[in-house]
Amino acid sequence: MPMEAVHALAVRTAELMDNPWDARALPKGRPAERWSTFGPDQAGWVEFTVDQDAEVIRIYAVLWAG
Numbered sequence: 713m714p715m716e717a718v719h720a721l722a723v724r725t726a727e728l729m730d731n732p733w734d735a736r737a738l739p740k741g742r743p744a745e746r747w748s749t750f751g752p753d754q755a756g757w758v759e760f761t762v763d764q765d766a767e768v769i770r771i772y773a774v775l776w777a778g
Contacts, residue, residue, distance in 0.1 A: 720751030
């Protein structure tokens with residue numbers, strides 16, 4: 713993954729750590745399963761789960777198409 717993608721993912725991750733609900737729910741019927749785009753032209757995709765009690769997000773999938 714190019715450095716611009718790594719930087720963009722880091723920026724979006726920091727934003728999501730402050731407000732994880734600022735991402736869309738995956739269509740699995742589980743609201744804690746979320747996704748968001750990131751980077752220039754929204755060329756990246758990240759999927760994660762929100763653990764509200766632990767105040768943690770767990771990223772489990774990243775795609776960079778840029």
